[in-house]
Every structure is written in structure tokens, then in C-alpha cells.
Amino acid sequence: MEVRRHDVIIVGGGAAGLRAAVAIADADPSADVALVSKVYPMRSHTVSAEGGAAAVARPDDSLEDHAFDTVKGSDFLGDQDVIQYFVEQAARELILLEHWGCPWSRNEDGTVATRAFGGMTTKRTWFARDKVGFHMLHTLFQHSMRYAQIRRYDEYFVTKLLVDGGAVRGVTALDVRSGELFVIAARAVILCTGGGGRAFPFTTNGNIKTGDGMALAYRAGVPLKDMEFVQYHPTGLPRTGILITEAARGEGGYVRNADGERFLVERDYGVGTKAELGPRDMISRAIVQEIEAGRGLKGTYGEYVHLDLTHLGEAHIEAKLPFVRELARTYVGVDPVHEMIPIRPVVHYMMGGVDVDIDGATDLPGLYAAGETASISMNGANRLGSNSLTECLVFGARSGEKALEFARGSSDASEDVLRQQGAEEGARIDALRGKRKGGEKMAVIREQMAAALERGCGVYREESSLEEACRALAQLRGRYADLGLEDASRVFNTELVAALELGNMLDVAEAVANSALPRKESRGAHTRKDYPHRDDQNFLYHTLCSFDPGGPRIGKKPVTLGRWEPQERKY
Amino acid sequence: MGEQKKTFVVTRFDPDRDDAPTTREYEIAVQPDWKTLDALNFIKDHVDGTLAYRWSCRMAVCGSCGMMVNGEPRLTCKDVLSQYGDTVHIAPLANFPVVRDLVIEFDGFMEKFERVKPWILRAKEKAVEEGTHRQSPEQLADFQHFSMCINCMLCYAACPVVSNEPAFLGPAAIALGHRYNLDSRDEGNGARNQVFRGDGTVFSCSYANECSEVCPKKVDPAAAVNQAKIGALLDWAKGLVLPRGGPE
Ligand SMILES: Cc1cc2nc3c(=O)[nH]c(=O)nc-3n(C[C@H](O)[C@H](O)[C@H](O)COP(=O)(O)OP(=O)(O)OC[C@H]3O[C@@H](n4cnc5c(N)ncnc54)[C@H](O)[C@@H]3O)c2cc1C
Numbered sequence: 001m002e003v004r005r006h007d008v009i010i011v012g013g014g015a016a017g018l019r020a021a022v023a024i025a026d027a028d029p030s031a032d033v034a035l036v037s038k039v040y041p042m043r044s045h046t047v048s049a050e051g052g053a054a055a056v057a058r059p060d061d062s063l064e065d066h067a068f069d070t071v072k073g074s075d076f077l078g079d080q081d082v083i084q085y086f087v088e089q090a091a092r093e094l095i096l097l098e099h100w101g102c103p104w105s106r107n108e109d110g111t112v113a114t115r116a117f118g119g120m121t122t123k124r125t126w127f128a129r130d131k132v133g134f135h136m137l138h139t140l141f142q143h144s145m146r147y148a149q150i151r152r153y154d155e156y157f158v159t160k161l162l163v164d165g166g167a168v169r170g171v172t173a174l175d176v177r178s179g180e181l182f183v184i185a186a187r188a189v190i191l192c193t194g195g196g197g198r199a200f201p202f203t204t205n206g207n208i209k210t211g212d213g214m215a216l217a218y219r220a221g222v223p224l225k226d227m228e229f230v231q232y233h234p235t236g237l238p239r240t241g242i243l244i245t246e247a248a249r250g251e252g253g254y255v256r257n258a259d260g261e262r263f264l265v266e267r268d269y270g271v272g273t274k275a276e277l278g279p280r281d282m283i284s285r286a287i288v289q290e291i292e293a294g295r296g297l298k299g300t301y302g303e304y305v306h307l308d309l310t311h312l313g314e315a316h317i318e319a320k321l322p323f324v325r326e327l328a329r330t331y332v333g334v335d336p337v338h339e340m341i342p343i344r345p346v347v348h349y350m351m352g353g354v355d356v357d358i359d360g361a362t363d364l365p366g367l368y369a370a371g372e373t374a375s376i377s378m379n380g381a382n383r384l385g386s387n388s389l390t391e392c393l394v395f396g397a398r399s400g401e402k403a404l405e406f407a408r409g410s411s412d413a414s415e416d417v418l419r420q421q422g423a424e425e426g427a428r429i430d431a432l433r434g435k436r437k438g439g440e441k442m443a444v445i446r447e448q449m450a451a452a453l454e455r456g457c458g459v460y461r462e463e464s465s466l467e468e469a470c471r472a473l474a475q476l477r478g479r480y481a482d483l484g485l486e487d488a489s490r491v492f493n494t495e496l497v498a499a500l501e502l503g504n505m506l507d508v509a510e511a512v513a514n515s516a517l518p519r520k521e522s523r524g525a526h527t528r529k530d531y532p533h534r535d536d537q538n539f540l541y542h543t544l545c546s547f548d549p550g551g552p553r554i555g556k557k558p559v560t561l562g563r564w565e566p567q568e569r570k571y
Numbered sequence: 572m573g574e575q576k577k578t579f580v581v582t583r584f585d586p587d588r589d590d591a592p593t594t595r596e597y598e599i600a601v602q603p604d605w606k607t608l609d610a611l612n613f614i615k616d617h618v619d620g621t622l623a624y625r626w627s628c629r630m631a632v633c634g635s636c637g638m639m640v641n642g643e644p645r646l647t648c649k650d651v652l653s654q655y656g657d658t659v660h661i662a663p664l665a666n667f668p669v670v671r672d673l674v675i676e677f678d679g680f681m682e683k684f685e686r687v688k689p690w691i692l693r694a695k696e697k698a699v700e701e702g703t704h705r706q707s708p709e710q711l712a713d714f715q716h717f718s719m720c721i722n723c724m725l726c727y728a729a730c731p732v733v734s735n736e737p738a739f740l741g742p743a744a745i746a747l748g749h750r751y752n753l754d755s756r757d758e759g760n761g762a763r764n765q766v767f768r769g770d771g772t773v774f775s776c777s778y779a780n781e782c783s784e785v786c787p788k789k790v791d792p793a794a795a796v797n798q799a800k801i802g803a804l805l806d807w808a809k810g811l812v813l814p815r816g817g818p819e
């Protein structure tokens with residue numbers, strides 16, 4: 001088996017991975033970086049982000065306000081040292097992107113325009129119309145092409161982290177095109193593999209968001225943190241789950257029930273005068289409550305409420321939200337200039353992920369993580385919209401620099417050990433490819449996993465449904481071992497890739513359900529019907545979930561407070 | 572809901588096994604609100620797990636899912652299925668080598684893409700401490716639509732020149748290079764115009780306009796190619812071989 005060597009491996013070519021690669025290349029032009037991605041970088045799901053990226057830019061705004069909004073949004077579970085660093089670096093990162101060509105929308109005087117976003121006290125969200133992720137990703141990707149020392153492995157699927165002597169030594173990666181498995185060795189590895197929303201049935205996430213990096217770390221003995229916190233975005237299109245960005249409300253959109261009422265204004269859902277611009281957890285709960293109270297609309301794909309942009313006018317919609325218009329027309333046949341858009345809460349983002357410190361380092365030497373796959377504890381129990389694109393840049397860059405420092409100070413792994421581990425992994429993949437013996441169908445296991453998660457870990461949770469989800473997922477894990485596959489070809493075997501992804505999603509799903517069960521309180525996105533209040537006395541801590549052959553093991557980690565003590569979260 | 576049956580005639584090719592592409596037919600029930608990609612996903616999940624194709628975002632922005640549908644290049648996640656009759660033919664994008672089934676190989680494009688230097692070139696880079704450039708909404712509008720390319724490759728599948736002259740840079744790569752030429756922050760026109768005049772020259776384009784017609788994002792690459800021709804010519808006429816600010 002061939003062994004390729006680099007100084008640092010970055011797994012993932014989304015915003016976080018590309019930013020990390022550029023940071024390393026800038027810090028040390030002689031460093032040899034491998035950028036491994038299961039899809040061409042410009043296909044990464046960062047591409048789908050619509051609304052914007054937050055950073056203090058206006059003279060009437062302050063770092064302190066951005067930090068406090070983030071802390072409060074996190075329901076006081078965010079680590080305040082991390083948040084402080086984040087707000088300090090945010091503008092710098094967005095300025096860099098501007099220098100690299102990002103087409104940020106502008107004010108008349110040529111300065112960068114900002115828009116309102118949920119849970120932010122002022123307009124601090126930078127945007128490029130309503131295709132922010134697309135423009136950021138393409139800018140980063142195109143900029144990264146300048147650097148010859150960034151060696152890309154496009155359409156290579158990482159299957160395993162190689163660990164030896166208590167440190168990470170590299171990865172095994174399947175070249176999807178040829179079907180060949182490679183060992184890629186390095187002194188440091190950064191996981192930038194994005195979230196895992198695809199484990200749920202109804203999500204804004206694309207097909208590739210299967211939590212791979214979380215599962216890779218988990219299987220290498222690194223705990224996952226705060227996995228119970230799954231963000232439901234209030235405004236997804238029925239059936240497809242395609243997102244209608246929060247910027248639609250930032251630009252003045254209303255949410256209405258079947259009676260046409262703006263229920264966020266009419267009833268007390270905790271969002272106060274912020275109304276439609278309250279934080280996502282609160283608005284998603286409000287929509288579910290409206291529907292349960294019989295004030296939803298009935299459709300082919302379940303009940304929904306309306307997002308109303310009709311009062312904004314065609315010119316405003318075309319100037320600021322042209323993609324929203326295109327999406328609504330294409331996927332629900334509604335022109336938002338004239339009609340209201342059907343929407344319902346949809347799984348969007350994982351606050352949880354690989355447990356890392358402020359440098360992006362895990363407790364496995366040499367292993368780092370950044371972006372959505374990491375839990376650096378910036379988002380705590382609820383992420384504020386437009387913070388995560390910036391997070392990918394700030395902590396992508398920092399983890400890149402830290403991983404490079406680590407790589408400089410450590411030595412190469414033995415080739416024999418790598419080869420042997422690679423051969424074992426090769427045997428596992430060969431056994432899975434086209435394995436006809438198994439009796440279980442992939443689509444069935446995937447659908448049952450998703451259903452179990454939705455029933456147990458939806459917007460509202462309770463003891464019995466969580467226990468049931470844990471049981472069902474453990475059982476599915478057993479059945480996964482008996483998976484039957486049809487495709488024995490080596491070339492571009494997407495069934496094999498999907499089977500590996502399903503295994504990863506099962507790990508993520510079990511971590512979510514098992515982390516949610518013992519948290520007997522309601523905080524941020526984790527809302528328990530049986531424990532409706534936040535309980536700082538007993539639950540002001542991060543949850544850790546570690547792999548164990550007998551089932552997930554749950555532990556705790558303290559929250560780093562600072563300037564702000566927990567207080568009631570009201571808007 | 573009003574289910575209807577359709578037959579999908581899908582091109583299959585596995586280089587490990589097949590000498591030449593064949594087709595396979597799948598008859599399935601489709602829903603009225605499906606896109607073409609929904610049908611492929613149904614087939615993959617429930618009928619034939621061996622079918623290979625790319626997709627991810629299913630919202631027309633990642634650029635993965637381009638294929639020929641009834642002979643036309645389409646973004647299948649945006650392509651309304653109900654517009655077709657009882658039989659739908661699905662094949663890999665034209666003008667590309669095929670990796671397998673509906674998966675094309677576009678290394679050639681990636682190489683051309685890099686060749687047009689799709690990044691900001693300046694004689695002197697601006698320091699972060701200096702903040703952002705000023706760029707008026709009008710200056711932004713000059714290049715904005717050319718920056719909307721999702722690299723889906725539909726324009727290459729439609730281009731009559733690409734099929735005859737594989738070296739031609741092609742619509743998307745030229746549009747992206749031109750996008751930077753038009754950006755008020757950039758000083759790399761000279762370098763890119765040299766590329767535009769070199770191998771795979773922009774002058775190969777016969778202005779057939781097919782590329783703009785199939786573009787799912789209204790990038791209008793044909794206009795970009797035309798403008799790039801003029802830019803490259805003027806530059807050449809001025810005898811400017813070196814880029815404006817000097818950087819390569
Ligand atoms: C529809 C939508 C809209 C959003 N809008 C906003 C917004 O307006 N503002 C905001 O701040 N945030 C937004 N978010 C969230 C934000 O976009 C994401 O959190 C962020 O883009 C994640 O970036 P990333 O780099 O961590 O991962 P991704 O962009 O998901 O990239 C992951 C990368 O990892 C690679 N990868 C994964 N697994 C493997 C493997 N096994 N082997 C090799 N490579 C692998 C993939 O190929 C990919 O390159 C939105 C999210 C969605 C879904």
C-alpha cells in the first residue's frame with residue numbers, strides 16, 4: 001500500500017478547511033499541506049449558506065455587544081474565553097476575504113453593508129446578497145489555488161485516523177475514482193468535515209453532511225462534546241428541507257399562522273420586541289406550539305406556517321434576496337413577491353462536535369478540529385445565525401497555525417506501523433464493498449435511524465422518547481453489521497461511500513440521543529417537556545460522549561465563564 | 572397524490588467491466604413535484620444501488636448534479652420532471668470523459684480554471700490593518716453576475732467549440748477569469764489577457780451562445796467570452812505584454 005507523506009493533513013475543503021490550508025501556507029511557505037476532501041472543495045456544503053457572516057464593522061457596534069449576544073444566545077453554555085477571541089478576530093477575517101475577492105454587498109459609499117440577524121442586537125452581519133456561503137467558499141477555493149504547496153486530494157474519502165504511540169499519524173483515504181485506499185501520513189491532522197444533519201430526516205444539510213469527522217475522532221478515542229444541542233432553523237421548505245435564510249426576516253419578513261397572525265408579536269414566546277428576529281431555538285418552539293394549538297396549515301408534507309415577504313416589494317427582494325425568490329419558485333412553486341412561503345422548523349446545525357480547546361486541539365496529540373465538526377464551545381446550547389461562517393474562518397486559521405507548530409515539533413511515524421494499519425483498514429473496506437451476504441438494506445436502516453432521531457431528539461424531548469431513541473439506535477447499530485450491498489465495482493462506488501457515511505451517522509446519532517438523555521433541564525436548543533427550565537445548579541457543564549464498545553459513555557466538562565454570570569435569557 | 576409512472580433510460584458504464592456504455596431502463600412511480608434528481612435517488616435507494624452519479628446540495632448551488640436529460644444539459648436537482656413525457660433519457664454530460672455511469676471527469680476544466688488565475692492579483696497587497704477596499708455598488712455590479720458560476724459544467728456540455736477543440740478554455744473558465752478582470756480591486760488584466768490569447772484562446776469561440784442558454788445561474792458566459800475577446804485584443808493592440816501592475 002502506498003504511503004504519501006505531508007506535514008499537515010486537512011480533512012475537508014469547506015470554509016474551515018480551506019482557511020486552515022491558507023493559514024498554514026501563509027505561515028510557512030515551505031510547509032507541505034494535504035487538503036483531502038470527499039467532494040471537490042467548491043461542492044462543500046458551505047456553498048449553501050445564504051444569510052451572512054458576523055463581525056463588528058459599524059462605529060455604533062462593539063466587540064462587547066457581539067460577545068454578549070453570543071454568550072446569551074448560547075444560553076450561557078458558550079466558553080467566554082473562546083467567544084472573546086472570536087469577536088476580536090472576526091472582522092480581520094472578513095476583511096481578508098474582502099482582499100481575496102469576496103463580493104460583499106456594499107453601501108452607497110463603497111463600504112461593506114451589514115444586515116440584521118436573529119439574536120444580534122445590531123446590524124453586524126456582512127453579506128453578499130443571499131449567497132454568502134457560496135461566495136465565501138468560491139473566494140477561498142480560488143484564492144487557495146495560488147499556493148502550489150497545498151496539495152489537493154479531491155474526491156478522497158477519509159475512512160480512519162491512524163494512531164500510534166499516543167498520537168495521530170495520518171489517515172487512510174479511499175480514492176473514490178479508482179477505489180484504491182491510500183495511507184496519507186502527517187505529523188498533524190485537522191478535521192474540518194462539517195456537520196451531520198443528514199442523520200435526521202428533515203434537514204437543510206446536503207447529502208454530504210454525514211458527521212464523518214465526528215465519527216473519525218470518536219472512534220479514535222476523542223470525546224464528542226455537547227452533542228445534545230441540535231439547532232432547528234425555523235424556516236425550512238416542506239419536503240426538501242431547503243433553507244429560506246434568516247436574512248429574509250432580517251430584511252423585514254414576518255412569520256404568520258393559518259389565521260394570518262404574527263404570533264411572535266401577538267403571544268409571549270420569550271422573544272420580546274425582537275419578534276421575528278428572536279433566536280432560532282425560541283422561534284422554532286413557537287412554530288411547533290402554534291401548530292400543536294391548531295393554528296398551522298395542513299399540507300402534503302405535514303403542517304406548516306407562513307413566511308411573509310409580500311410587503312417588502314419586488315425591488316427589495318430582487319436586490320437583497322434573489323436566491324430566496326429562486327428557491328421558493330423552484331422548490332415550492334411560490335413567488336414570494338406575491339405569495340407567502342410555507343415553512344417549518346428543520347434540522348440545521350450541530351452545536352456539538354469534536355471536543356477541542358481554544359487552539360482547536362483535541363486531547364489526542366496532533367489531532368485538531370475546526371468549523372462545524374468541532375465543538376470549540378463558541379455556540380454553547382444555541383448558535384446565533386451568521387456566527388458560524390465567521391467561526392470557520394477564525395478557528396480554521398488558528399487551528400491551522402497551531403497544527404503547523406505541533407507538526408514542526410514532532411517526528412514521523414514508522415512506515416511499517418502505517419502500512420499495517422492501512423492494510424487492516426483496506427481489508428475492512430474490501431469486505432464491505434459489494435457485500436451481498438448481508439440481509440439489511442441501507443435505505444431502510446437510514447430511514448429508521450432518521451425516524452428514531454426525529455421522534456426522540458426533535459424540538460421537544462422527554463425521558464421516555466429519548467430512552468426509546470437510544471434503544472432503537474443501538475439496535476440499528478447491530479443491524480448495520482449485517483448490511484447487504486450490491487455494488488462490487490471499485491470505480492466511483494457511491495454505494496460503498498454511502499455505507500461508510502451511514503456508519504458515521506449512526507455514531508453521531510447515538511451520541512446525540514445519549515447526550516440528551518441525562519441533561520434533565522431545558523437550555524438553548526435542548527428543550528425537555530419533563531424539565532422545562534434551565535438548571536444552572538446541576539447542569540451548567542459541557543457533556544462529553546466517548547466511544548465504548550458497550551455503548552456511549554457520558555462525562556462532563558466545566559464551562560468557562562468570565563465577564564458574564566448566567567442570567568435569565570429573555571429578549 | 573397524483574402518482575404517475577415514468578421509464579428512465581439511464582446510461583451505464585463501468586470501465587472495469589464494460590467496453591462501451593449501455594443503457595438500463597427503470598420504470599418507477601414519480602410524484603408531480605419531483606425533480607429529475609429525486610427520481611435518480613429513488614432508483615438508487617429502492618431499485619439499483621449500483622447506479623453512480625454525483626449530488627449534494629439539492630438546491631442548485633453546489634454544481635454537482637449536471638447531466639444530459641433527453642439530450643440537454645441540465646442541473647438535475649432543479650430540473651422539473653413533469654415537463655417530460657413517459658420516457659426520460661439520462662446520460663452523463665457531453666464533451667467530458669466518463670468515469671462511470673453518470674459521473675464525468677473534469678480534471679481538464681480544473682486545469683483551465685487555474686490557468687486563468689481566478690484570484691485577486693495586485694502589485695502590492697493591501698494590509699489587513701487598512702481595512703476593506705472601497706467598492707461602489709456600481710463597481711460590484713460590473714462583475715457580480717460573472718461571479719455566480721457554480722462550476723456545474725453545463726456550458727461545456729453545450730459548447731460546440733469545446734467538442735471540436737478540447738484545448739479551448741471554455742465558457743466557465745473564461746467567465747471566471749473575466750470576472751476578476753472586471754473587479755475594481757484587481758490589477759491582473761494583463762496576465763489574464765495573455766492567457767486569453769494563448770493556447771485555448773478565447774478567439775476560438777464562435778459566439779454560438781449555447782452556453783448562456785443552458786446556464787442555470789444566468790451567468791451569461793457568452794457575454795463574458797465576448798468581452799474577454801475585446802479586452803484581450805485591446806491589450807494586445809496597446810502592445811502591453813506585461814500585466815498592468817506587474818504581478819504574475
Ligand atoms: C443551508 C445552510 C445555510 C447556512 N447559512 C449560514 C449563514 O448564513 N451564516 C452562517 O454563519 N452559517 C450558516 N450556515 C452554517 C455554515 O454554513 C456551516 O456551519 C459551515 O459552512 C460549515 O463549514 P465547514 O467548513 O465546517 O464544513 P463544510 O462546508 O460542510 O465542509 C466539509 C468538508 O469536509 C469534507 N469531508 C467531510 N467528510 C469527509 C471525509 N470522510 N473524507 C474527506 N473529506 C470529508 C467535505 O468534502 C467538505 O469539503 C448554514 C448552513 C446551511 C446548511
Ligand code: FES
Pocket residue numbers: 626627628629630631632633634635636637646647648649
Ligand atoms: S445537487 Fe447541488 S447543484 Fe444539484
